[in-house]
Amino acid sequence: MKRRDFLATAPLAATALASPMLAARPASAEAHAMSGGQVPAVQRFAVGDITVTAIADGSLHIGPENLIGIEAPDYEELLTASFRDPATFPSAVNCFLIETGDQTIMVDAGTASAMGPSLGKMPQNLAAAGVEPGAVTKLLATHLHPDHVAGALGEDGAAFFPNAELAVHEADRAFWTGDFSGAPEMMQTFAGLAGNVLSAYGERLQIITGEDEVAPGITAMPLPGHTPGHTGYMISSGDASLLIWADIVHVAPVQLARPGVAIGFDVDPDQAVATRRETLDRVAADRLMVAGSHIGFPGLVNITADGEGYRMIPAHWDYSL
Numbered sequence: 001m002k003r004r005d006f007l008a009t010a011p012l013a014a015t016a017l018a019s020p021m022l023a024a025r026p027a028s029a030e031a032h033a034m035s036g037g038q039v040p041a042v043q044r045f046a047v048g049d050i051t052v053t054a055i056a057d058g059s060l061h062i063g064p065e066n067l068i069g070i071e072a073p074d075y076e077e078l079l080t081a082s083f084r085d086p087a088t089f090p091s092a093v094n095c096f097l098i099e100t101g102d103q104t105i106m107v108d109a110g111t112a113s114a115m116g117p118s119l120g121k122m123p124q125n126l127a128a129a130g131v132e133p134g135a136v137t138k139l140l141a142t143h144l145h146p147d148h149v150a151g152a153l154g155e156d157g158a159a160f161f162p163n164a165e166l167a168v169h170e171a172d173r174a175f176w177t178g179d180f181s182g183a184p185e186m187m188q189t190f191a192g193l194a195g196n197v198l199s200a201y202g203e204r205l206q207i208i209t210g211e212d213e214v215a216p217g218i219t220a221m222p223l224p225g226h227t228p229g230h231t232g233y234m235i236s237s238g239d240a241s242l243l244i245w246a247d248i249v250h251v252a253p254v255q256l257a258r259p260g261v262a263i264g265f266d267v268d269p270d271q272a273v274a275t276r277r278e279t280l281d282r283v284a285a286d287r288l289m290v291a292g293s294h295i296g297f298p299g300l301v302n303i304t305a306d307g308e309g310y311r312m313i314p315a316h317w318d319y320s321l
């Protein structure tokens with residue numbers, strides 16, 4: 001599907017993103033209600049002296065109709081080969097908390113109520129991690145899409161993290177505050193939300209322009225394409241490092257095997273594909289652990305080359321903490 005077709009037929013607003021097409025709710029969820037549902041999804045990892053905590057926001061289903069460069073039969077084959085159900089495969093939405101000793105930093109904030117009931121769980125999981133929103137000193141946005149920053153706003157529209165500085169790449173700030181009159185309604189909705197987030201944090205704004213050190217041990221890594229200012233964050237302490245790579249993949253079983261597959265939400269799909277190939281090549285060669293916004297919770301994996309593409313090896317439970 002070409003990008004313009006996608007934008008013409010895609011769900012047109014953030015509320016529409018909660019449509020059954022994207023909702024990931026197993027049919028049998030009611031049958032499990034007696035168990036009280038899932039326990040809080042929070043998992044801590046040591047990166048040298050820095051603690052990184054994966055915080056789940058929930059999940060959404062991204063079907064082949066949302067992707068560019070793959071048809072349904074191939075999508076189904078790749079999911080099935082990964083022992084996943086192509087009809088319901090949940091792409092995670094993860095946020096990450098970074099505790100450095102003197103700073104308490106969030107990377108992204110989830111969706112709040114913008115994308116339906118299968119998402120918006122960051123606040124309860126952050127609470128389970130023992131962190132008050134007011135204790136967060138910095139919010140590092142990977143980009144200004146609603147699945148990453150709608151949760152930066154509370155229900156009242158004010159900053160959910162009242163004391164945090166918002167860090168965002170200048171290219172995303174500039175793009176999303178541009179003129180979207182005449183653009184597809186979905187893009188107008190995205191831009192409206194981005195503008196609201198920027199306004200809520202007001203003067204508390206840190207603009208990223210390159211590989212800037214945004215906090216001690218944390219360096220911004222521009223990964224443009226998905227959005228113009230799409231940015232990963234490299235965490236380094238001693239010999240340990242972890243790259244939070246944000247949206248390098250949205251449907252891991254598909255895009256690891258076939259990195260040339262883009263998503264309709266890419267602002268520049270060709271650049272997004274080039275960035276994905278470059279990043280996969282680098283993290284595989286460097287044996288660098290990555291944390292993905294949309295990799296199954298907790299989202300920490302290593303990447304290794306596999307045939308024409310790559311595969312991922314999940315991180316083990318961190319017994320050192």
Ligand SMILES: [Zn+2]
Nearest residue numbers: 145147247293
């Ligand atoms: Zn995303």
